Amino acid sequence: MIEVKGLSHEFRIGKKGKEKVVPVLHQVNLHVKQGEIAAIVGKSGSGKSTLLNLISGYIKPLAGTVTINDIDVTSFNEGKWADFRLNHLGFIFQSFQLISSMTAFENVELPLILKGMNEKERQKQTQEMLEIVGLSEYGGHYPGELSGGQQQRVSIARALIVNPPIILADEPTGSLDSDNEKELLAFIQKLNKDRGITFLIITHDQEVAQIAHRTIEITDGYVMEGEKIYEVQG
Amino acid sequence: MKFRDRYRFVRANMKKNKTRVIMTVLAATIGCAFLIVLASIGFGIHKTAIKDITNGRLMTEIEVHGEKPFTLEEIQKLDDLKNTKTVTRKQIIENNLTYHLNKYESHAETMVADLPAEKKAGFELSKGRMPIHKNEIVVGYDFAKGLIKPVPDEDTKNLSEQEMQNKMKDSQYKGNLLGKTVQLEIQQLEGKRMVKKNFPLTIVGIGKKPSKQWMMNESVFISEGQLKDIERFTKTPRGIMNSPENKNLKMDYNVYNDVKVYTHTADEVEGVSKKIEKWGYSTYSPQNELKQINVIFLIIKIGLITVGTVAVLIASIGIFNTMTMAVTERAQDIGIMKAIGAHPGVIKKIFLMESSFIGVMGALIGTAIAYLFSFGVNLILPVLIEQFFHEKPPENFYFSYIPVTLPLICIAICFGVTLISGLRPAVRATQVDVLKALRRDI
Numbered sequence: 001m002i003e004v005k006g007l008s009h010e011f012r013i014g015k016k017g018k019e020k021v022v023p024v025l026h027q028v029n030l031h032v033k034q035g036e037i038a039a040i041v042g043k044s045g046s047g048k049s050t051l052l053n054l055i056s057g058y059i060k061p062l063a064g065t066v067t068i069n070d071i072d073v074t075s076f077n078e079g080k081w082a083d084f085r086l087n088h089l090g091f092i093f094q095s096f097q098l099i100s101s102m103t104a105f106e107n108v109e110l111p112l113i114l115k116g117m118n119e120k121e122r123q124k125q126t127q128e129m130l131e132i133v134g135l136s137e138y139g140g141h142y143p144g145e146l147s148g149g150q151q152q153r154v155s156i157a158r159a160l161i162v163n164p165p166i167i168l169a170d171e172p173t174g175s176l177d178s179d180n181e182k183e184l185l186a187f188i189q190k191l192n193k194d195r196g197i198t199f200l201i202i203t204h205d206q207e208v209a210q211i212a213h214r215t216i217e218i219t220d221g222y223v224m225e226g227e228k229i230y231e232v233q234g
Numbered sequence: 235m236k237f238r239d240r241y242r243f244v245r246a247n248m249k250k251n252k253t254r255v256i257m258t259v260l261a262a263t264i265g266c267a268f269l270i271v272l273a274s275i276g277f278g279i280h281k282t283a284i285k286d287i288t289n290g291r292l293m294t295e296i297e298v299h300g301e302k303p304f305t306l307e308e309i310q311k312l313d314d315l316k317n318t319k320t321v322t323r324k325q326i327i328e329n330n331l332t333y334h335l336n337k338y339e340s341h342a343e344t345m346v347a348d349l350p351a352e353k354k355a356g357f358e359l360s361k362g363r364m365p366i367h368k369n370e371i372v373v374g375y376d377f378a379k380g381l382i383k384p385v386p387d388e389d390t391k392n393l394s395e396q397e398m399q400n401k402m403k404d405s406q407y408k409g410n411l412l413g414k415t416v417q418l419e420i421q422q423l424e425g426k427r428m429v430k431k432n433f434p435l436t437i438v439g440i441g442k443k444p445s446k447q448w449m450m451n452e453s454v455f456i457s458e459g460q461l462k463d464i465e466r467f468t469k470t471p472r473g474i475m476n477s478p479e480n481k482n483l484k485m486d487y488n489v490y491n492d493v494k495v496y497t498h499t500a501d502e503v504e505g506v507s508k509k510i511e512k513w514g515y516s517t518y519s520p521q522n523e524l525k526q527i528n529v530i531f532l533i534i535k536i537g538l539i540t541v542g543t544v545a546v547l548i549a550s551i552g553i554f555n556t557m558t559m560a561v562t563e564r565a566q567d568i569g570i571m572k573a574i575g576a577h578p579g580v581i582k583k584i585f586l587m588e589s590s591f592i593g594v595m596g597a598l599i600g601t602a603i604a605y606l607f608s609f610g611v612n613l614i615l616p617v618l619i620e621q622f623f624h625e626k627p628p629e630n631f632y633f634s635y636i637p638v639t640l641p642l643i644c645i646a647i648c649f650g651v652t653l654i655s656g657l658r659p660a661v662r663a664t665q666v667d668v669l670k671a672l673r674r675d676i
Contacts, residue, residue: 086575
């Protein structure tokens with residue numbers, strides 16, 4: 001499902017001409033199977049977020065290839081990436097990344113608007129999605145009027161609305177308390193089981209890593225694939 | 235993303251900073267109103283000039299002038315020209331003539347005209363019919379106003395100007411003219427003796443009222459046969475008097491003045507004029523004069539629109555600023571949208587739509603203001619001129635005139651300028667770095 005081969009990246013820090021080159025990832029190889037929950041764990045600065053950003057297309061790798069659903073996305077331009085993200089990927093962020101001037105309903109509806117779906121159909125789907133995440137009563141609320149857990153559920157609803165086969169999550173529980181964290185993890189497991197959605201989760205939280213079928217550890221930009229904790233469902 | 239959704243986005247975005255948007259729209263409004271008002275002055279004065287040239291004249295008319303009066307053969311030659319509808323000519327009676335009707339008198343200009351040709355050229359009667367017999371005449375609409383009962387000098391001695399005018403009005407002929415017989419008194423000098431003869435003429439038709447209130451038509455059309463009788467009496471062509479000042483006049487019979495050629499359409503005027511000029515005549519037509527005036531005013535109008543566009547350009551700087559700030563403020567929203575799959579083209583279109591929306595809104599409000607200004611200035615300016623300069627502005631004077639094309643030009647300029655000024659911020663919006671934008675609130 002997600003195939004990463006020989007992925008390398010580095011950052012250039014400092015003023016132009018006096019830049020310092022900081023290598024982040026070294027020849028990373030990775031394979032995430034369909035229907036798998038894969039957790040990438042590692043210390044701060046180990047390169048796990050950079051790996052996710054490279055897979056998401058937010059940054060371009062210096063070397064290596066990324067293949068998603070047998071499509072080589074490495075050479076995609078911005079436009080192609082936009083279409084690909086909209087149709088194949090869902091995103092969950094640590095700080096939810098909801099548009100503050102839009103209601104929960106509008107935030108969830110946004111990907112369908114970008115897809116050009118007609119108003120009646122997308123409103124129906126949005127309402128259904130809010131019901132799935134247990135926020136049907138909160139559609140008219142702005143993100144600032146919702147708790148952290150509720151905001152993350154809005155964020156998940158937005159990721160799920162286009163029915164993506166893969167969800168990429170960057171520290172999804174990072175801003176949640178323990179109750180909300182448990183609730184979210186259970187929900188991820190449910191989605192994985194019921195809908196067969198593949199999850200690639202970046203985390204340093206052991207609780208999150210425990211729900212993963214497989215953990216991949218990154219240390220100083222090198223991937224150390226860990227032992228298989230759970231068998232892949234189905 | 236559908237157009238309707240983009241429009242909703244733009245509206246929602248504009249509501250986020252109402253004051254800034256209102257101020258930018260205001261700048262665009264002022265720029266646009268200035269452009270229209272400035273150009274409208276050019277259009278207004280142009281319209282006044284055109285009205286002045288075309289007032290009561292046919293645009294298909296060509297006045298033809300030669301070194302000598304025209305002969306019938308020459309007139310026939312003009313009539314045979316391609317695209318000529320008709321040729322009118324006149325023989326004006328050059329005599330100190332007087333019309334008498336009871337105690338009323340008039341010195342109306344009298345002429346012989348080819349009435350069928352005049353009819354073809356647009357001459358119409360308000361009453362009666364065209365003459366058939368030699369002693370029948372057609373008079374101008376205002377002939378009765380010129381028929382005045384002479385007032386003795388002592389009666390008008392101590393009268394004010396107003397009283398004098400009233401007296402003159404009272405002495406005008408008020409009755410019906412149709413069917414009335416007037417006496418045409420023709421004079422001639424025989425040696426030192428003045429000889430007079432009366433010719434009885436019956437009024438059978440009255441010409442149409444002139445198109446303008448200030449125009450007067452008191453002239454009289456007599457028949458060619460009647461002219462012959464007059465010439466027999468005076469023994470000179472067209473009743474010319476044997477006075478010393480007429481000594482050098484050429485005494486040619488059957489020659490014509492005031493020759494006018496009429497074409498079927500205004501477009502044919504230029505071609506026909508050129509042909510006539512080739513024969514050595516000089517021509518004048520309102521159409522030619524109009525053409526020259528139009529060229530001059532076109533240059534003036536282009537100049538005014540260019541100056542006005544500067545105001546719109548200044549307003550566009552405001553739009554550029556507003557849009558640049560909007561992009562900076564919404565960088566995070568743009569980043570989120572890009573992160574979940576918004577195409578850069580969609581983001582660009584949203585911002586371009588917003589900037590052009592501001593421009594078009596400004597243009598529409600500016601147009602409305604310009605119309606109000608134009609209406610107001612045309613209403614107030616003549617009053618001010620009368621009040622402060624004690625002068626009456628010319629009839630149908632337009633200081634400002636806004637044709638439909640002007641707001642359309644202005645809206646197009648405004649739309650184009652705002653689109654260009656919004657382009658750079660829109661492109662910047664598409665270049666927002668997703669990661670930088672997402673990290674903003676961490």
